[in-house]
Amino acid sequence: MDELTREFLIESQEGLDRMERCLTDLEERPRDADLLGDIFRSVHTIKGTTGFLGFKRLEKLAHAGENLLGMLRDGKLLADRPIITGLLQLLDGLRSILKSIETEASEGEGADSALIEQLEALQAPVLAQAKQPARIKATVHAEPEPPPAAVHVSSQVPRQTKPERTAPVAGKAPDEAEPEVSRPRTQTAGTAAESTLRVDVTLLNRMMNLVGELVLTRNQVLQATAADPNMTLLSRRLDMVTADLRENVMKARMQPVSNIFSKVPRIVRDLSQSLGRRVRLQVEGQDTELDKSLLEAIKDPLTHAVRNSLDHGIELPEDRVAVGKDPEGTLKLRASHEGSHVVIEVSDDGAGIAVEKVRQKAIERGVITADRAAQLGERELLQLIFLPGFSTAAAVTNVSGRGVGMDVVRTNVEKIGGKVEIDSRTGKGTTLRLRIPLTLAIIPALIVHSVNQSFALPQGALSELVHVPPEQAAQAIEWMEGVPLYRLRGKLLPLVFLDRLLMPAGEHKMATERDNFIAVLDADGRRFGLVVDGLADPEEIVVKPLSAVLKDIGLYSGATVLGNADLALILDPSAIALKAGVTMSVREEAAHGGEEDAEAVKGLEYLLVEAAGRRAAVPLTEVLRIEQLPVSRIEYIGYRPVLNFEGQLLPIEDTGGVLAAAEGDPDTQIIVVVCREGTRHVGIAVSHVLDVAAGADLFEAGTSQRTGGVTLLKERVTGIVDLGGVQALPPGLSTVEQRWNQIAETVA
Amino acid sequence: MSTATVMYPKASAEAVTLVEVCSVRLAQTWFGVPITHILEIVGSARPQPVPLAPAYVGGLVHYRGDVLTTVSLRQLLGLPPKEGTQDILVLECSSGCFGLLVDSVGEVLTVSSVDHEANPSILDERRKTLFAGAYKLKDKLLIMLDPERLDPMRLSAAQAG
Structure with a gap:
C-alpha cells in the first residue's frame, strides 16, 4: 500500500470516528450548525480524496451521503431519527469499504445501491419542494464551494468539479474554512495541530525498550556505587532522571x-x-x-x-x-x-x-x-x-x-x-x-529459583506463598497415586514441582532434602501450588518478547533482565497448569468458593505479627505484600518514616518501636507489611510475621457488646492494627521529583 | 592466480569476486561467516539456558535491550558442550536476529570466489544442510556457514520435518 493511501485511510478513519461522535450528539441538538458542518466535512473529505485515488465505490457512496448532509447543513431538512439512522448506516458502509481497502487493497465487491437509494429517499421532501420555483433562491449565491478542509493536502485535489446540488448558503461559509484537526472538537484547533505529531508505535516500543535498558543499567550503577560517598549524589540524580524519563516515555504511549x-x-x-x-x-x-x-x-x-x-x-x-x-x-x-x-x-x-x-x-x-x-x-x-x-x-x-x-x-x-x-x-x-x-510492558513479579536458575512469576496470578522446610515436607506434602498434594487450610491443593516439570529427565532432590516454597497460583480458575527451591525479591520487570522457537515451548510468556543483570524467563501460570494437567471443573471451583465463605463465617482472617515483643493482628484482606529490607532503606520526611518504593512513597507505621530498636545497625533486616487502607497504601514495621489465623469475636463482660480493635487469635487476645489511624503523608508531594527533592532535603 | 585458472576453468569464466569473511573456531575446526550478515560480536558470554527448549538452542543472552535466542554450533555438529564462556556472533537473517555460539572469534579474512568449493559429496546429510561449501586457504579449510540455514526457526522446521 502506498503512502498516500495509508495516509488517506488513517485520516478517513479519524474523520469517521469524529462523525460518529457528532452524530450521536446531533440527535440531541439537531440544529447545531457546528456539528452538521463537522459531519459534512468528514464525508466531503473522503469523497474528495477517493476520487483522486480512484476508489469509485467509496466515492459514489460518500457522494450520496454528502448530498443529504448538504441539505441538513443548509437547514432544508431537520435531522430526525430516520435521517440519523440513515447516516449511521452510511458511516458503517464507508467503514466497511475502508476496511476492505486496508486489508485487501481493493474496495471489495458489494452492493451499496440499497443504501444509496435510502439516502436519496431521505432527501425526497426537499427534492420535491425544490421543483417549486419559489424555493430556488439558493442560486443567488454563485460563489464556488469553499475549500472545506484546507488543512488536508489530499482534499485540495481539484476534483470537486461536480456542482453541488445543495450549494452552501453564504452565511455558513466561514465555518467551513475552519481548519480540521485530528483531535476532539473541544480542543482549540490551531494549537493542537501545531503541538501534536504522529509517531509510529514501533518507534515508541523501541524507546520503551531502551528506557527499560536504562533502568537496568541504572540499577547496576546504583549497586556498584552504593559504597562510594562521592557518587551518591550523581547516582541519585541518574536515578531521578531515569525514573522521570521512564514515566514520560510511558506517557507517550498513553491515550x-x-x-x-x-x-x-x-x-x-x-x-x-x-x-x-x-x-x-x-x-x-x-x-x-x-x-x-x-x-x-x-x-x-x-x-x-x-x-x-x-x-x-x-x-x-x-x-x-x-x-x-x-x-x-x-x-x-x-x-x-x-x-x-x-x-x-x-x-x-x-x-x-x-x-x-x-x-x-x-x-x-x-x-x-x-x-x-x-x-x-x-x-x-x-x-x-x-x-x-x-x-x-x-x-x-x-x-x-x-x-x-x-x-x-x-x-x-x-x-x-x-x-x-x-x-x-x-x-x-x-x-x-x-x-x-497502567502498562503492559512493566509488571510486578516474584523472582523464584529452580533448577539453578531464576524465573519470574507474575504477581497477578499469585495468591499466597507457603514455606515447607525439609523436616516438615514428609507430613505436609501428601501423595495420592503419585500426585503430590498439599493441605492448604484443610483443602487439598495439587502441587507442581517446577524442577520436575522443566527437567523431566534430570535428577531431583526429594522434597524432604530441601526447602520447598509453594507459590499458590490462581490461573484462569485453576488453582495449584507451584513448588520452587527458593524465593527472591519481588521486582518490577520489563517484559521482553521471546523468539518464536521458545514461545512454542508454551511455558514462558517472555523473558526479562533482572536488577543483577541476570536473565530470567517469565513463567506463564495458566500454561503450566495446562502442561501439568491441572484442571478444575466449575463444580470444584464453586466448592472452593464455599470453603472460603465457611471460613468467613468463623471470623476474619488475620496476619499475626510481632513487633518488639508484642503481638498484633492485621486483617489479611488488607495485606498487599510483605517486604523484608534493611532498616537503612527507611527514610524520613521530618519525623515520619517512609519507604521509597520505586518512586511511590509508603508511610511506615511504627507503633511497636521496631525502627527505633534497629536504629544502631543499618544492616538490620526489618519486615514491612504493606497494607491497603482505603485507596492508599501504608506499611507497618514489624519484627516477625508469625502466622495466618482466623480471629474470633470477643465480647465485653457484662454488656455482651462486641469489642472493637481486638480479636481472639490462636487463643490469645490480640490487638488489631488500626490502619485508618496511620497519618497521611503531607499533600502536594505530587511528582516523583518533588518527593525526591523533599527526601533529599530531609536526608541532607 | 594463474594456477587457479588452470585448475578451475569454470570459475575463471565468471568474474572473480572477493568476499570478506569472519573466521570462527570451534574445537580445531575453522568456520567462516560472511561479515555482511554479522551485526555484532559479543565476547565471553554466558547464555541463560532455557529448560525444555530444542537442543540446538544455546540459551538466551541480553543484547541491546532485547533478549536474543542463541544457536549452539557445537550442539548442531554433535560436539560436547564447552566449559566456561563462549563468543557470540549476532547474525541477521530474513526472519530476524539470533546469536551463534562459537568457541572463539578469529579474524576477518578476504577470500576469493576462485578458492570456493561446494560441499563434498561424502559429507553427511546433516552437515550438508548446514554448510555452504568451503574456502581453501593456504594452511586450512574455512567451512562456510550460511546464517539463513542456521536460523532457529528453520532449524525447528527441519527438526519437525
Whole structure:
C-alpha cells in the first residue's frame, strides 16, 4: 500500500470516528450548525480524496451521503431519527469499504445501491419542494464551494468539479474554512495541530525498550556505587532522571480513554432503540490515560458490559415508573486513576442482579450444591456469574437477568493483568469495575529459583506463598497415586514441582532434602501450588518478547533482565497448569468458593505479627505484600518514616518501636507489611510475621457488646492494627521529583 | 592466480569476486561467516539456558535491550558442550536476529570466489544442510556457514520435518 493511501485511510478513519461522535450528539441538538458542518466535512473529505485515488465505490457512496448532509447543513431538512439512522448506516458502509481497502487493497465487491437509494429517499421532501420555483433562491449565491478542509493536502485535489446540488448558503461559509484537526472538537484547533505529531508505535516500543535498558543499567550503577560517598549524589540524580524519563516515555504511549468511550454513545443509542429502553449516558474521566495496547484490549469487555447494562440492567420505562424511578435510566461510565491502576466503572441504576435467582440457577445448573449455596454470601454469589458455563445466554438472560459473556469480560481483562469486580443492589443498580494496570510492558513479579536458575512469576496470578522446610515436607506434602498434594487450610491443593516439570529427565532432590516454597497460583480458575527451591525479591520487570522457537515451548510468556543483570524467563501460570494437567471443573471451583465463605463465617482472617515483643493482628484482606529490607532503606520526611518504593512513597507505621530498636545497625533486616487502607497504601514495621489465623469475636463482660480493635487469635487476645489511624503523608508531594527533592532535603 | 585458472576453468569464466569473511573456531575446526550478515560480536558470554527448549538452542543472552535466542554450533555438529564462556556472533537473517555460539572469534579474512568449493559429496546429510561449501586457504579449510540455514526457526522446521 502506498503512502498516500495509508495516509488517506488513517485520516478517513479519524474523520469517521469524529462523525460518529457528532452524530450521536446531533440527535440531541439537531440544529447545531457546528456539528452538521463537522459531519459534512468528514464525508466531503473522503469523497474528495477517493476520487483522486480512484476508489469509485467509496466515492459514489460518500457522494450520496454528502448530498443529504448538504441539505441538513443548509437547514432544508431537520435531522430526525430516520435521517440519523440513515447516516449511521452510511458511516458503517464507508467503514466497511475502508476496511476492505486496508486489508485487501481493493474496495471489495458489494452492493451499496440499497443504501444509496435510502439516502436519496431521505432527501425526497426537499427534492420535491425544490421543483417549486419559489424555493430556488439558493442560486443567488454563485460563489464556488469553499475549500472545506484546507488543512488536508489530499482534499485540495481539484476534483470537486461536480456542482453541488445543495450549494452552501453564504452565511455558513466561514465555518467551513475552519481548519480540521485530528483531535476532539473541544480542543482549540490551531494549537493542537501545531503541538501534536504522529509517531509510529514501533518507534515508541523501541524507546520503551531502551528506557527499560536504562533502568537496568541504572540499577547496576546504583549497586556498584552504593559504597562510594562521592557518587551518591550523581547516582541519585541518574536515578531521578531515569525514573522521570521512564514515566514520560510511558506517557507517550498513553491515550485517553475517550478513544474507546466515544464508541459507547452509538451502542447505547442503537440498543436502547431496539430494546425500547430510555437511557441517559453520563461519562466521567474521559481524559484518563491508558497504554494504547491495553485500551485496545478492553474495548470488547467494555462493549459487553454496556450491552449487559442495557439489556438486563436498566428496565423498560413503564417498569421503572411502576417502581417509582425516573423512566429514563442512567448509564454511567467512569474512568479514574487508583494507584498503579486505572479503574473503569460501568454502572447503571437498573434492577440490579437478583442474587436469589443466581443462587437458584446455580443449584439448578449443578454449579454448586444446595448446601454450599445456602452458605454463600451475596458477594460470593455474584462472583458466580463470571463462571464460564454460567453465562450461556439463554440460561441466564431469563433467570438471573445478567451474565451474558461475563466470563469473556473477565477472561479478557485478566489476560492483561487486570481484575473485574461487581457490585449489585437489587432494585438500585449494578456497578462493574474493571481494574486495569497502567502498562503492559512493566509488571510486578516474584523472582523464584529452580533448577539453578531464576524465573519470574507474575504477581497477578499469585495468591499466597507457603514455606515447607525439609523436616516438615514428609507430613505436609501428601501423595495420592503419585500426585503430590498439599493441605492448604484443610483443602487439598495439587502441587507442581517446577524442577520436575522443566527437567523431566534430570535428577531431583526429594522434597524432604530441601526447602520447598509453594507459590499458590490462581490461573484462569485453576488453582495449584507451584513448588520452587527458593524465593527472591519481588521486582518490577520489563517484559521482553521471546523468539518464536521458545514461545512454542508454551511455558514462558517472555523473558526479562533482572536488577543483577541476570536473565530470567517469565513463567506463564495458566500454561503450566495446562502442561501439568491441572484442571478444575466449575463444580470444584464453586466448592472452593464455599470453603472460603465457611471460613468467613468463623471470623476474619488475620496476619499475626510481632513487633518488639508484642503481638498484633492485621486483617489479611488488607495485606498487599510483605517486604523484608534493611532498616537503612527507611527514610524520613521530618519525623515520619517512609519507604521509597520505586518512586511511590509508603508511610511506615511504627507503633511497636521496631525502627527505633534497629536504629544502631543499618544492616538490620526489618519486615514491612504493606497494607491497603482505603485507596492508599501504608506499611507497618514489624519484627516477625508469625502466622495466618482466623480471629474470633470477643465480647465485653457484662454488656455482651462486641469489642472493637481486638480479636481472639490462636487463643490469645490480640490487638488489631488500626490502619485508618496511620497519618497521611503531607499533600502536594505530587511528582516523583518533588518527593525526591523533599527526601533529599530531609536526608541532607 | 594463474594456477587457479588452470585448475578451475569454470570459475575463471565468471568474474572473480572477493568476499570478506569472519573466521570462527570451534574445537580445531575453522568456520567462516560472511561479515555482511554479522551485526555484532559479543565476547565471553554466558547464555541463560532455557529448560525444555530444542537442543540446538544455546540459551538466551541480553543484547541491546532485547533478549536474543542463541544457536549452539557445537550442539548442531554433535560436539560436547564447552566449559566456561563462549563468543557470540549476532547474525541477521530474513526472519530476524539470533546469536551463534562459537568457541572463539578469529579474524576477518578476504577470500576469493576462485578458492570456493561446494560441499563434498561424502559429507553427511546433516552437515550438508548446514554448510555452504568451503574456502581453501593456504594452511586450512574455512567451512562456510550460511546464517539463513542456521536460523532457529528453520532449524525447528527441519527438526519437525
